[in-house]
Every structure is written in structure tokens, then in C-alpha cells.
Amino acid sequence: MNTNTLTEKEPEPSKSEKLLSVDTVIAGYDESMILKGVSMEVPEKKAVALLGRNGVGKTTLLNTILGTVPTKSGTITFTGEEIQKMPADQRARMGIGYVPQGRDIFPGLTVWENLNVSLRVSGSRGIEAEKRLDSVYDLFPVLKDMLKRKGGVLSGGQQQQLAIGRALLLNPKILILDEPTEGIQPSIIDQIEDAIYAIRKKGEMSVILVEQYIDFARNACESFYILERGSVVQSGDISLLDDEMVEKYLTV
Numbered sequence: 001m002n003t004n005t006l007t008e009k010e011p012e013p014s015k016s017e018k019l020l021s022v023d024t025v026i027a028g029y030d031e032s033m034i035l036k037g038v039s040m041e042v043p044e045k046k047a048v049a050l051l052g053r054n055g056v057g058k059t060t061l062l063n064t065i066l067g068t069v070p071t072k073s074g075t076i077t078f079t080g081e082e083i084q085k086m087p088a089d090q091r092a093r094m095g096i097g098y099v100p101q102g103r104d105i106f107p108g109l110t111v112w113e114n115l116n117v118s119l120r121v122s123g124s125r126g127i128e129a130e131k132r133l134d135s136v137y138d139l140f141p142v143l144k145d146m147l148k149r150k151g152g153v154l155s156g157g158q159q160q161q162l163a164i165g166r167a168l169l170l171n172p173k174i175l176i177l178d179e180p181t182e183g184i185q186p187s188i189i190d191q192i193e194d195a196i197y198a199i200r201k202k203g204e205m206s207v208i209l210v211e212q213y214i215d216f217a218r219n220a221c222e223s224f225y226i227l228e229r230g231s232v233v234q235s236g237d238i239s240l241l242d243d244e245m246v247e248k249y250l251t252v
């Protein structure tokens with residue numbers, strides 16, 4: 001029998017599933033549409049760098065995904081559901097986690113109290129809460145040593161670690177980080193880079209990383225998108241992000 005004549009269709013090789021898709025999104029503020037038809041895909045458990053010079057629309061795109069800037073047209077699909085009309089709190093409950101630019105912590109609360117706010121919001125208790133806390137301490141051991149300190153007295157890098165830790169305790173499916181290295185000393189940048197690597201390695205969530213520091217993005221992410229004046233001008237595997245592109249679109 002000639003097996004080459006078999007016509008039965010082979011199953012498709014398994015591809016990375018999409019977790020988040022932004023499709024031809026136009027969005028902005030009042031009459032000024034900043035995003036001019038942006039499309040972007042974030043696969044399950046992968047990290048995507050969102051790059052571009054100041055003012056090109058990176059934060060606006062994040063806010064459109066989060067639901068704090070309305071989508072004028074286009075679709076945003078998360079875990080298979082269209083979310084572009086959903087309020088921000090509902091999107092957060094679906095698993096969109098966010099660490100904004102600057103540090104999102106309560107400066108007057110201790111490190112423990114800061115973490116505990118997230119635990120309470122997530123509703124996790126007992127052994128589950130302990131497990132989640134331990135995984136945050138594994139990523140950022142310094143937090144465990146500083147549980148009684150007020151958030152406001154930590155260094156910038158420690159506050160950033162606390163902000164990421166708080167976001168992780170909410171158990172997001174995607175973690176969106178807006179310039180986590182801004183104003184942070186190099187040794188802590190390495191720790192944050194290691195943490196993103198560890199988060200990815202654990203395979204628990206996807207990441208969108210907005211970053212000016214290109215080496216950090218290269219080390220932390222698998223793919224990239226470059227925005228310019230509200231449009232995606234380049235995208236692909238992170239290995240394709242070459243010096244020419246950096247010079248053309250990213251160098252200040």
C-alpha cells in the first residue's frame with residue numbers, strides 16, 4: 001500500500017496560543033487619537049517588549065489595554081474574549097496586572113502591609129497565601145528582610161520590587177510593566193531582569209514590558225514591537241532587533 005496517498009489532514013503543529021491580541025486599535029484622548037491602528041499579539045507565557053521614543057504612544061497603548069483610555073475602534077481580545085468595552089476593574093479581575101511607571105506602592109504602609117493589601121484583594125488565604133508570598137520572596141529576597149519597614153523609606157529599586165511583588169500576588173495572567181528600570185541603579189536592574197526571567201521560566205504568565213533600556217528588553221523578552229507616532233513600525237523576534245533599528249527608532 002502506498003502510504004503517500006493518505007489524504008487525512010495532519011494536525012497543525014502546536015503554536016504558542018495567543019493570550020492578548022490588539023487588532024487595528026484607534027484610541028486616544030478626546031479629539032486627539034494617539035494610536036492610529038495598532039495591532040499587537042502577546043502569546044501565552046511569553047514576554048513582549050513595547051519600545052519607542054518618548055511620546056510615541058506606549059503608555060496610551062497600555063492604558064487602552066487596561067481600560068483607562070477608551071478604544072475608538074478595533075478590538076482587544078484577552079483569553080478569547082473581546083474586552084475593549086469592558087471597564088478597567090473587570091479587565092483587572094480577568095487577570096490583567098499592571099505596574100505603572102513610577103512605583104505603585106503605599107509609602108505610609110510597611111512592606112508587609114503593602115503585600116497584604118494585594119493578598120486581601122486576591123482573596124487568597126492560608127497555605128495558598130503563604131505559597132504566593134514565598135514565590136515573591138524567592139524573586140525579591142530583600143522584601144522578606146524589610147517586612148517591617150515603611151514602603152516610602154525603601155530605595156527606588158526596592159520600591160520597584162515591592163510594586164512588582166504586589167502585582168504578582170494578584171496572580172495575573174499577564175503582567176504589564178511600564179519602564180521598571182527608570183531611575184534604578186544597575187545592580188537592581190539585574191535583579192528585576194532576573195525576576196522577569198524567573199517569572200517566564202515558571203511559565204505562569206505573559207509579560208508586556210515597556211522599556212527604554214534596550215539591553216534589558218533584549219534579555220527579558222522573546223519578541224518586540226516598536227511604536228512611532230502611534231503606529232507599529234517594526235516587530236518580530238527579539239533577535240531581529242538590530243542596531244540599525246535601535247538607531248533609527250529608539251536612540252534619543
Ligand SMILES: Nc1ncnc2c1ncn2[C@@H]1O[C@H](COP(=O)(O)OP(=O)(O)OP(=O)(O)O)[C@@H](O)[C@H]1O
Nearest residue numbers: 029030032034052053054055056057058059060061
Ligand atoms: N491624558 C492625556 N491627555 C491628552 N494627551 C495625552 C494624555 N496622555 C498622553 N497624551 C499625549 O499622548 C501622546 C503619547 O503619550 P504616551 O504617554 O502614550 O507616550 P509614551 O510613548 O508612553 O511616552 P513616555 O515614554 O514619555 O511615557 C503624547 O503626545 C502625549 O502628550
